[in-house]
Amino acid sequence: MTTEAGTPPRSKVPKRHEELEEVVVRFAGDSGDGMQLAGMQFTNETAVAGSDLATLPDFPAEIRAPPGTLFGVSGFQINFSSHDIFTPGDNPDVLVMMNPAALKVNLRDLKPGGIIIADTAEFTENNLRKAGYATNPLEDGSLVKYQVFPLDITNMTLRAVEGLNLNTKVASRCKNFCALGLTSWLFTRPIEPTVRWIENRFKKNPELVEANIRALKTGYNFGETAEMFAVQYEVKPARLIPGKYRNITGTAATALGFLAAAERTGLPLFLGSYPITPASDILHEVANYKNFNVYTFQAEDEIAAVGAALGAAYGGAIGITTTSGPGMLLKQEMINLAVMAELPLIIADIQRAGPSTGMPTKTEQADLLMALYGRSSDSSVVILAPATPGECFFIAFEAVRIATKYMVPVIFMSDTNLTNGAEPWKIPNVSELPKIEVQFRTDPQGFQPYLRDPETLSRPWVRAGTPGLEHRIGGLEKEDITGNVSYDPENHEKMVRLRAEKVARIAMDIPPTDVRGGPSGKLLVIGWGGTYGSIVEAVERLRGQGKSVSHVHLRHLNPLPSDLKQIIRRFEKVLVPELNMGQLLKIIRAEYLVDAKGINKIQGQPFKVGELMEKIQEVLEE
Amino acid sequence: MSEVVTGKLTRKDFMSDQEVRWCPGCGDYAILAQMQKVLPELGVPREKLVFISGIGCAARFPYYMNAYGFHTIHGRAPAIATGLKVSRPDLHVWVVTGDGDGLSIGGNHLIHALRRNVGIKILLFNNRIYGLTKGQYSPTSELGKVTKSTPFGSLDYPLNPIEIALGAEATFVARTADVETKHEQEILKRAHEHQGSAFVEILQNCNIYNDGAWEPITNRATKADHQLVLEHGKPLIFGKNREKGIRLRSDMTPEIVTLGQGIDESQLLVHDVTNPSMAYILSRLGPNFPTPIGVFRTVKRMTYDEGANAQVETAKQRLGPGNLEAMLNRGDTWVVK
Ligand SMILES: Cc1ncc(C[n+]2csc(CCOP(=O)(O)OP(=O)(O)O)c2C)c(N)n1
Ligand code: SF4
Ligand SMILES: [Mg+2]
Numbered sequence: 001m002t003t004e005a006g007t008p009p010r011s012k013v014p015k016r017h018e019e020l021e022e023v024v025v026r027f028a029g030d031s032g033d034g035m036q037l038a039g040m041q042f043t044n045e046t047a048v049a050g051s052d053l054a055t056l057p058d059f060p061a062e063i064r065a066p067p068g069t070l071f072g073v074s075g076f077q078i079n080f081s082s083h084d085i086f087t088p089g090d091n092p093d094v095l096v097m098m099n100p101a102a103l104k105v106n107l108r109d110l111k112p113g114g115i116i117i118a119d120t121a122e123f124t125e126n127n128l129r130k131a132g133y134a135t136n137p138l139e140d141g142s143l144v145k146y147q148v149f150p151l152d153i154t155n156m157t158l159r160a161v162e163g164l165n166l167n168t169k170v171a172s173r174c175k176n177f178c179a180l181g182l183t184s185w186l187f188t189r190p191i192e193p194t195v196r197w198i199e200n201r202f203k204k205n206p207e208l209v210e211a212n213i214r215a216l217k218t219g220y221n222f223g224e225t226a227e228m229f230a231v232q233y234e235v236k237p238a239r240l241i242p243g244k245y246r247n248i249t250g251t252a253a254t255a256l257g258f259l260a261a262a263e264r265t266g267l268p269l270f271l272g273s274y275p276i277t278p279a280s281d282i283l284h285e286v287a288n289y290k291n292f293n294v295y296t297f298q299a300e301d302e303i304a305a306v307g308a309a310l311g312a313a314y315g316g317a318i319g320i321t322t323t324s325g326p327g328m329l330l331k332q333e334m335i336n337l338a339v340m341a342e343l344p345l346i347i348a349d350i351q352r353a354g355p356s357t358g359m360p361t362k363t364e365q366a367d368l369l370m371a372l373y374g375r376s377s378d379s380s381v382v383i384l385a386p387a388t389p390g391e392c393f394f395i396a397f398e399a400v401r402i403a404t405k406y407m408v409p410v411i412f413m414s415d416t417n418l419t420n421g422a423e424p425w426k427i428p429n430v431s432e433l434p435k436i437e438v439q440f441r442t443d444p445q446g447f448q449p450y451l452r453d454p455e456t457l458s459r460p461w462v463r464a465g466t467p468g469l470e471h472r473i474g475g476l477e478k479e480d481i482t483g484n485v486s487y488d489p490e491n492h493e494k495m496v497r498l499r500a501e502k503v504a505r506i507a508m509d510i511p512p513t514d515v516r517g518g519p520s521g522k523l524l525v526i527g528w529g530g531t532y533g534s535i536v537e538a539v540e541r542l543r544g545q546g547k548s549v550s551h552v553h554l555r556h557l558n559p560l561p562s563d564l565k566q567i568i569r570r571f572e573k574v575l576v577p578e579l580n581m582g583q584l585l586k587i588i589r590a591e592y593l594v595d596a597k598g599i600n601k602i603q604g605q606p607f608k609v610g611e612l613m614e615k616i617q618e619v620l621e622e
Numbered sequence: 623m624s625e626v627v628t629g630k631l632t633r634k635d636f637m638s639d640q641e642v643r644w645c646p647g648c649g650d651y652a653i654l655a656q657m658q659k660v661l662p663e664l665g666v667p668r669e670k671l672v673f674i675s676g677i678g679c680a681a682r683f684p685y686y687m688n689a690y691g692f693h694t695i696h697g698r699a700p701a702i703a704t705g706l707k708v709s710r711p712d713l714h715v716w717v718v719t720g721d722g723d724g725l726s727i728g729g730n731h732l733i734h735a736l737r738r739n740v741g742i743k744i745l746l747f748n749n750r751i752y753g754l755t756k757g758q759y760s761p762t763s764e765l766g767k768v769t770k771s772t773p774f775g776s777l778d779y780p781l782n783p784i785e786i787a788l789g790a791e792a793t794f795v796a797r798t799a800d801v802e803t804k805h806e807q808e809i810l811k812r813a814h815e816h817q818g819s820a821f822v823e824i825l826q827n828c829n830i831y832n833d834g835a836w837e838p839i840t841n842r843a844t845k846a847d848h849q850l851v852l853e854h855g856k857p858l859i860f861g862k863n864r865e866k867g868i869r870l871r872s873d874m875t876p877e878i879v880t881l882g883q884g885i886d887e888s889q890l891l892v893h894d895v896t897n898p899s900m901a902y903i904l905s906r907l908g909p910n911f912p913t914p915i916g917v918f919r920t921v922k923r924m925t926y927d928e929g930a931n932a933q934v935e936t937a938k939q940r941l942g943p944g945n946l947e948a949m950l951n952r953g954d955t956w957v958v959k
Pocket of ligand 2 (some may be wrong): 680828830
C-alpha cells in the first residue's frame with residue numbers, strides 16, 4: 001500500500017462516518033508483540049479524545065512466551081464511550097489479532113458481526129498448527145459471521161521502515177504501532193499523543209523514533225486510503241464532570257496518592273519493597289520522584305522491605321511497603337510488631353490469584369481474611385480498598401492520613417486489574433486535598449510513650465533523636481501508659497482491648513456510606529474493591545428494568561462503616577459478589593447476623609456484567 | 623522519661639531505669655558495661671543513639687540502655703535499622719544480635735546490610751547456643767554438639783561469623799570478647815568511628831547453657847597461647863612469652879613458628895587491615911592456631927545511606943523540589959467543560 005517507505009499516500013478514499021456510543025476493542029498477540037503497549041497508547045489517545053473508558057490488560061506470566069502458543073497470548077481490552085462507563089466490557093466489538101493463537105483464544109468473546117483485523121503474515125502453517133487450526137480461519141469461511149480484515153501488517157511495517165538502518169527483527173517489532181495506527185484511524189482517535197510518547201520513549205535512538213512513527217502513520221493512512229475500510233467510526237466525547245482530566249492507571253494513582261499524602265505531611269516518604277507481580281510498578285513509579293524527599297529501597301526480601309519501612313517510621317518518615325499475596329504473608333510478623341509498637345505503617349497488598357504462586361498476572365480478591373486475621377493473636381489493623389483505578393489515589397492518601405493520625409498499620413488492598421487498569425481521572429486540586437497534620441511529641445514534660453490521646457486513643461509519635469524523650473519500645477507486651485514491659489494479666493487484656501478499640505473508633509472518622517439506588521428495598525448488593533464497575537453496571541441495568549436493587553461499595557473494610565448495619569436492615573436480602581470463595585460475605589454474616597448470600601468467581605478474571613445480572617436476578621426471583 | 627542532660631555525660635547517664643534480667647554471671651553484663659563506659663567518650667548526645675535488636679537474651683540489650691531503643695522481632699533488626707539509618711543519617715544506630723538471631727533466622731538481613739555498607743554498627747553476641755529458648759544448638763555450635771534438640775549430637779557444620787562478614791564485603795570486621803574489657807572498649811570505639819557498617823563478633827559466655835564455650839581463648843591462664851591479638855602494621859605474635867609467630871608458607875598456608883633459632887619477626891606475617899587476603903587467612907586459621915581478636919579488615923567505601931541521600935539531593939537539584947501540582951498534571955491532559 002505504502003508508495004514509498006514512510007511517505008503518506010496521497011489519495012483519499014471517501015468514507016462513510018458512523019457514530020457509535022460505546023465500543024470495546026481487544027488487542028492480542030504474542031507476549032512479545034507489544035500488545036500491552038499498543039493498548040496503553042490507544043487508551044491514552046482515547047482519553048485525550050474525551051471518551052470515558054475502562055481497560056483490562058490480561059497477560060501471561062511469561063515475559064516472552066514461545067511465539068505462536070496459546071498460553072503466550074497477551075491481550076488488552078478497552079471499552080470507551082460517549083457516556084459514563086464502569087467496566088472494560090464483557091464482549092469486544094473489535095479484535096486486533098497479531099497471530100492465529102490470539103484469534104483462537106479471543107474469538108469466543110467477540111460479538112456477532114464484530115470486526116476482526118488480523119496480521120496475515122503470522123497466519124503461517126506452523127503458527128496455525130501451534131494454535132490448533134487445521135485450516136486457515138481467515139480463508140476457510142469459518143468467520144462468515146464477522147467482518148474480517150486480513151492485512152499483511154508485518155509486511156506493511158517492514159516496507160514503511162525501509163531505508164532505516166534496522167535489521168528485520170527490530171523493524172518488524174514496530175508492527176504493533178502499525179496495528180495501533182490503523183485502529184486509531186478506524187475509531188477517529190488522535191495519534192499525536194502516541195507520536196509524542198514515541199519521541200520521548202526512544203529519544204536516545206532517533207532511528208527507532210522514526211521507525212515507530214512511520215509504522216504508526218502507515219497504519220493510520222492505510223485506513224484512510226484503503227478501499228477495504230468503507231466506514232470510519234466515531235465515539236463522541238463523554239459528558240464527564242467538568243474539570244481537567246488525564247488518563248491514569250491504578251498503579252500510577254496509588255503511587256501519586258502516597259506521594260501526595262507524604263508531601264502534605266511534610267515528611268519524607270520511605271518505600272521499602274521487594275519486586276513482585278503486580279506490585280512492582282508502584283515501586284518503579286515512586287522511584288522517579290526522589291525530589292519529593294523520597295527514599296525507595298529494594299530490599300533483600302519482603303520482610304526486610306516492611307522492616308525498613310517500619311524503621312523509617314520510627315525515625316519519623318512515612319513508611320510504606322508494597323507487595324502482593326506471597327509477600328504479604330511474609331510481612332505479617334513485622335505488621336504485628338507495628339501493631340504493638342503502635343507506629344504508622346502502610347502496607348499495599350496488590351492481590352493476585354491463588355495460593356502460593358498461583359496465577360501471578362491474574363486478579364482475585366482473596367487476601368481479605370489474611371489481612372484481617374492473618375497475624376498471631378488479636379491484632380487489629382485498618383483495611384482500605386479502592387474501587388477504581390483513579391480512586392487508588394484517594395484511598396492511598398487516606399491510608400497515610402489514618403496511619404499517622406492513629407499510629408496504626410493500614411493495609412491498602414488493591415488487585416491486579418485495578419492496578420493495571422486505567423480510566424480518565426479528574427485531576428484533583430491540590431488545595432482541595434484533605435489536610436494531614438502530623439505532630440511529633442517533643443515536650444519531655446509529662447511524656448509517657450503509651451499515654452493516649454483520649455479521643456483517638458493514639459499514642460504520641462516521637463522521632464528518635466528528640467532530646468529528653470529517650471525511651472524503649474518493642475514487641476513485648478506494654479504496660480499501659482508507661483510502655484514498660486509487662487506480663488500483668490489484667491494489663492494484657494486491657495492493652496489488647498485498647499488496641500482494638502483504637503481501630504474500632506476510626507469508624508467515626510470515615511464518611512457516611514453511599515447507597516447507589518434506593519435507600520431501602522428488596523435486595524442490597526455489597527461489594528468491595530475492583531468489582532465496583534461490574535456491580536454498578538449490573539445494578540443500574542436491573543434498576544432500569546424496574547428491579548428493587550441497590551448497591552453499597554465498601555472502601556473501609558476495617559473498621560466497617562458505622563451506618564452499614566442500619567442500611568442492611570432496610571433491605572430484605574443481601575448479596576455479596578466477590579472474586580473469592582466468600583470472604584467479605586463471612587464478615588457481613590458474622591457482624592450483622594444477616595443471611596447474606598455470595599456470588600463468587602475464582603477464575604482470575606473479573607465479573608462480567610451479564611453474569612452478575614443473571615445471578616442477581618435469580619436472587620430477586622427466589 | 624529521661625532528663626535532657628547537658629555537659630559531659632557519664633556512664634550512669636546511659637543506664638536505664640529497667641532492672642537487668644540476664645542470668646547472674648552472663649557475659650552480656652560485661653558487654654553492657656563496656657558499652658556504657660565507652661559512650662561518654664564518643665561525644666554523641668544521648669538522643670542521637672538508637673539501639674535496635676532482634677530476639678534472644680542478647681536482644682534485651684536496648685532495654686538497659688538509656689537511649690532510644692527498639693526491641694524488634696527475631697532476626698530482622700538489621701532491616702529495621704537500615705530503614706532508620708537511611709532516612710535519618712544523623713542518628714547513630716547500633717544493632718545488637720545473637721548467633722541465632724543474626725546468623726540463623728536473620729542471616730539474610732545481616733549479609734545484605736553488610737554488603738550495602740549501611741552506616742549501622744552490628745554487634746553479634748556469640749555464645750554458640752540459643753540462650754533464650756533454653757539451650758538448643760546454634761549456627762555457630764560445634765559439630766556434634768549435644769543439646770536438648772540434638773541428643774545424639776548436631777549434624778550441622780558451624781558458620782564462622784567473621785568469614786560471613788568478610789564474604790558479605792563488610793567494610794569493618796572485628797572480634798572481641800566479653801571479658802576482654804579494655805580490648806572491647808577499643809573495638810566499640812573503632813566501630814563507632816568507622817564510616818559504614820561495622821561488624822563486631824563478641825565472644826560471649828552463656829554460663830547456663832554453654833558455659834566455657836570460649837574457655838581456652840578467654841581464660842587468663844590459657845589465653846596467651848590461644849589468643850592472637852591483631853594490630854595493624856604489627857607482626858602476628860602470641861604466646862606467654864611472645865615466643866610464637868605466624869608465617870606464610872610458599873603455598874600461602876599459614877604456619878606457627880617459634881621465634882629464635884634463626885627465625886625472627888621479619889619473617890612473620892604483618893597485619894594489614896586493608897588487605898583482603900590477610901583478613902581471609904586470619905578468619906580461617908584453623909583449630910590448631912590461636913583465635914584472632916581485633917580488627918580483621920577495615921576499608922572505606924561509599925555507604926548506602928550517603929548514596930541514598932545524595933540521590934535525593936541530586937534529584938532536587940535536577941528536577942527542583944517536588945511540586946505536587948506538576949506531578950498530578952503530568953502527561954497528556956484535557957479539559958471537560
Ligand atoms: C519468629 C520467631 N521464631 C522463634 C522465636 C524463638 N526464639 C527466641 S530467641 C531464639 C534464639 C536466640 O538465640 P540467639 O540469637 O543466639 O540469642 P541468645 O539468646 O543466645 O542471646 C529463638 C529461636 C521467636 N522469638 N520468633
Ligand atoms: S541463658 Fe545464657 S545468654 Fe541468656 S541470660 Fe542466661 S546466661 Fe545469658
Ligand atoms: Mg546465642
